[in-house]
Amino acid sequence: MFVSKEMHLYQFSQQAAATVKVESGRTVKVETLDAFSNQLKDEHSTFNEINMARVNPATGPIYIESAEPGDTLKVDIHKIELEEEGVMAVAPGLGVLGQQVETFSYKRMKVDEHGVHFSKNIILPLRKMIGVIGVAPSGEPISCGTPGDHGGNMDNTHMTEGATAYFPVAVKGALFALGDVHATMGDGEVCVTGVEIDATVSVTLTVLKKKSTMPWLENEQEIEVISSALTIEEATERAVKEWANILTERTPLTFNEATMLLSASGDLSICQVVNPLKTVRLAMSKALLKQTGLIEFPG
Amino acid sequence: MFVSKEMHLYQFSQQAAATVKVESGRTVKVETLDAFSNQLKDEHSTFNEINMARVNPATGPIYIESAEPGDTLKVDIHKIELEEEGVMAVAPGLGVLGQQVETFSYKRMKVDEHGVHFSKNIILPLRKMIGVIGVAPSGEPISCGTPGDHGGNMDNTHMTEGATAYFPVAVKGALFALGDVHATMGDGEVCVTGVEIDATVSVTLTVLKKKSTMPWLENEQEIEVISSALTIEEATERAVKEWANILTERTPLTFNEATMLLSASGDLSICQVVNPLKTVRLAMSKALLKQTGLIEFPG
Numbered sequence: 001m002f003v004s005k006e007m008h009l010y011q012f013s014q015q016a017a018a019t020v021k022v023e024s025g026r027t028v029k030v031e032t033l034d035a036f037s038n039q040l041k042d043e044h045s046t047f048n049e050i051n052m053a054r055v056n057p058a059t060g061p062i063y064i065e066s067a068e069p070g071d072t073l074k075v076d077i078h079k080i081e082l083e084e085e086g087v088m089a090v091a092p093g094l095g096v097l098g099q100q101v102e103t104f105s106y107k108r109m110k111v112d113e114h115g116v117h118f119s120k121n122i123i124l125p126l127r128k129m130i131g132v133i134g135v136a137p138s139g140e141p142i143s144c145g146t147p148g149d150h151g152g153n154m155d156n157t158h159m160t161e162g163a164t165a166y167f168p169v170a171v172k173g174a175l176f177a178l179g180d181v182h183a184t185m186g187d188g189e190v191c192v193t194g195v196e197i198d199a200t201v202s203v204t205l206t207v208l209k210k211k212s213t214m215p216w217l218e219n220e221q222e223i224e225v226i227s228s229a230l231t232i233e234e235a236t237e238r239a240v241k242e243w244a245n246i247l248t249e250r251t252p253l254t255f256n257e258a259t260m261l262l263s264a265s266g267d268l269s270i271c272q273v274v275n276p277l278k279t280v281r282l283a284m285s286k287a288l289l290k291q292t293g294l295i296e297f298p299g
Numbered sequence: 300m301f302v303s304k305e306m307h308l309y310q311f312s313q314q315a316a317a318t319v320k321v322e323s324g325r326t327v328k329v330e331t332l333d334a335f336s337n338q339l340k341d342e343h344s345t346f347n348e349i350n351m352a353r354v355n356p357a358t359g360p361i362y363i364e365s366a367e368p369g370d371t372l373k374v375d376i377h378k379i380e381l382e383e384e385g386v387m388a389v390a391p392g393l394g395v396l397g398q399q400v401e402t403f404s405y406k407r408m409k410v411d412e413h414g415v416h417f418s419k420n421i422i423l424p425l426r427k428m429i430g431v432i433g434v435a436p437s438g439e440p441i442s443c444g445t446p447g448d449h450g451g452n453m454d455n456t457h458m459t460e461g462a463t464a465y466f467p468v469a470v471k472g473a474l475f476a477l478g479d480v481h482a483t484m485g486d487g488e489v490c491v492t493g494v495e496i497d498a499t500v501s502v503t504l505t506v507l508k509k510k511s512t513m514p515w516l517e518n519e520q521e522i523e524v525i526s527s528a529l530t531i532e533e534a535t536e537r538a539v540k541e542w543a544n545i546l547t548e549r550t551p552l553t554f555n556e557a558t559m560l561l562s563a564s565g566d567l568s569i570c571q572v573v574n575p576l577k578t579v580r581l582a583m584s585k586a587l588l589k590q591t592g593l594i595e596f597p598g
Binding site: 122189232 | 387390391394395396399400401402404406415417418420421422423424466483484486487488489490491492493494526533535536539540543545548553554555556557559560561562563566567568569572577579581584587589591592
């Protein structure tokens with residue numbers, strides 16, 4: 001199954017018409033546009049020419065048969081294949097240093113198996129990841145530029161090959177979409193873009209008949225909850241609360257012991273600090289969780 | 300040279316009397332008390348009995364001859380030797396979930412080469428680190444519970460064996476101190492304590508005749524600036540600005556290119572979110588910096 005990048009949207013919405021319908025368990029190749037919908041591929045682009053309504057496209061939505069509100073969508077990320085050119089941009093008012101940036105500028109970079117050719121002397125190692133990924137919310141549509149409990153623009157560097165993501169299904173069919181692939185991005189994405197690039201991503205989409213309330217990610221070593229809110233402080237509180245409640249409900253630990261365990265061994269990290277809501281992840285080692293008796297995905 | 304844990308202070312202060320004087324380049328063994336000054340070592344302690352004025356002791360201050368305001372103190376961390384018992388505590392009002400914590404509780408844990416014996420079934424891997432480390436500020440004294448550009452309670456999990464820390468010297472002799480060692484702590488220290496433990500730390504203290512304005516840390520892979528402020532957002536802005544200015548001044552990169560490089564390859568991480576000021580680190584790979592032409596400690 002293949003979904004072309006021509007089939008993209010700019011908001012996660014229960015009203016969006018499905019591009020394809022798939023059975024649970026199917027593997028899908030999803031082709032994606034870069035975060036600017038290729039508007040910066042023209043050598044002479046200026047910031048004023050960018051149509052901001054066409055930023056952060058996500059390919060989809062994909063309707064997964066049997067997905068119902070209250071289920072969880074499991075997304076195994078197999079492979080991220082990059083095109084040959086990426087682009088970065090900075091602009092006044094955007095990113096952590098937006099107030100100091102005086103002029104718009106962008107930079108196109110060749111990308112190959114050696115990495116990202118940032119300049120003649122500087123080659124950045126590849127750190128492929130998916131910026132925007134998620135499902136439709138049950139309420140109002142949410143712009144693909146914003147993260148939330150439906151997923152969206154979480155910009156989590158762990159969202160990469162070999163990882164499994166989990167999203168709470170809010171509408172019939174889930175309406176899954178992904179886009180905004182980066183050839184590399186640092187944790188934080190401090191100046192608003194990674195190396196934005198067209199890509200093709202293979203994922204397996206599986207419906208789990210169990211409830212979750214926030215996005216989770218699992219890789220070989222860790223399980224993490226992903227939390228977004230207006231501030232890093234609020235996002236942090238939501239993440240710690242979710243883990244503390246799960247550990248208290250599903251292991252013999254008391255609430256106070258669960259908080260101690262999180263403080264001693266949970267790693268709180270920044271995903272991004274530049275989108276309308278900020279995103280953190282709180283990760284626990286799977287080897288350690290096994291000792292508590294918690295071995296299944298804890299969403 | 301050995302400095303006993305009996306010689307400790309609860310604030311970094313230019314007025315503090317030096318416990319010892321050493322030449323630049325000397326290696327010192329610093330013995331430290333746990334973060335509660337051992338007040339929780341009594342089986343029947345209650346939260347009300349803790350004297351909060353005796354929390355976060357740091358051993359010192361150590362006067363380094365030849366250190367003058369405007370210099371940088373380089374601290375090579377060689378070895379952290381732990382005692383055999385650690386303690387964690389949670390209390391109403393403290394930490395990210397302070398409002399949900401109903402009662403004070405604490406837990407003493409055996410610590411050995413296998414790790415931290417959290418409970419009969421749960422052994423946490425050792426992740427030794429130094430919570431409080433720094434020099435005296437030039438102005439008012441700063442409590443050891445608070446981080447800042449002098450160092451202090453940064454709770455950075457990278458502050459461990461093999462790392463080198465750098466602090467801006469603000470007063471004659473630098474007046475270096477360290478304490479608050481953890482047998483393990485997760486990034487964030489979300490519920491206010493790591494596994495607090497007495498320890499002995501060997502460091503080499505060297506005066507560099509060059510200026511810096513913030514704390515830095517270097518390990519085998521990375522160089523990072525450490526930034527503290529009232530919010531994570533403010534701490535982030537200070538860290539990104541410091542790196543962007545250094546890259547712009549000391550490499551051929553323009554300011555806009557420097558911000559792109561930081562966004563593509565700089566990793567913004569949380570040190571802690573539970574002290575009076577919050578702390579982040581912004582790290583760049585040394586292999587990548589070498590390509591920009593920046594090879595020396597950039598403070």
